[in-house]
Amino acid sequence: MRMNIERLRRGALRFLILDALNKKPMHAYEIMKTIEIKFNGVYKPSPGSLYPVLKSLIKEDLVKVEIIDEKKVYSLTEKGRDAWGEAKSNMKSLFSRSVNYRKLLNSLFDISLVLYTYRDILTREETFEQINSVLEDCRAKIEEILGSHNSDRS
Structure with missing residues (x-):
């Protein structure tokens, strides 16, 4: 049985977005650049992949959006910080196993x-x-x- 690769990619991107926003609130371009830097330029999410995941995170109340200086700025909610912490813990467990x-x-x-x-x-x-x-x-x-x-x- 083949796994759904797109779902896997979105799951990874979801974690990367939460990880970026855990550092500080950012607008979408900053999130993409932060992820690109994390991967030394090897991977940079496209706006077409980033925005649906951001929308999903907002819907789940993990991320909130505010307009600051006429730009959308995304930040983690308390629930988002908890989800990031849990995901980070699961990742560490997976890699240390x-x-x-x-x-x-x-x-x-x-x-x-x-x-x-x-x-x-x-x-x-x-x-x-x-x-x-x-x-x-x-x-x-x-x-x-x-x-x-x-x-x-x-």
Whole structure:
């Protein structure tokens, strides 16, 4: 069973927004820049991905918005601070649980840095297709391995 990647991405972006706003209230552009800096320029959320998540966080009363100097400024509510603390605690627990899991994440991060380093070459359609094919094959193989172990548990 494949997980919903978009939901996973939104969950990660949700945490990154809460994390940014935990430092100080910000407008949307500041949130995007803070996240970009956190990832050393490798990842920057687009406005199209940021605003729906912000809207959801506001609806859940985790984030509030105020107009200051004619700009929307977002900040955490008390409930938002609690949610951020809980998410942070869960993240620490996840990463401290397994040295092997951290090794895998480091490998994935290293791959993302290689892709970022050669981003100009990836504009070539043939090169992009070759790399994308390798990554899709890799994902499929990982799902196959994990799926076979998951059926062992049943």
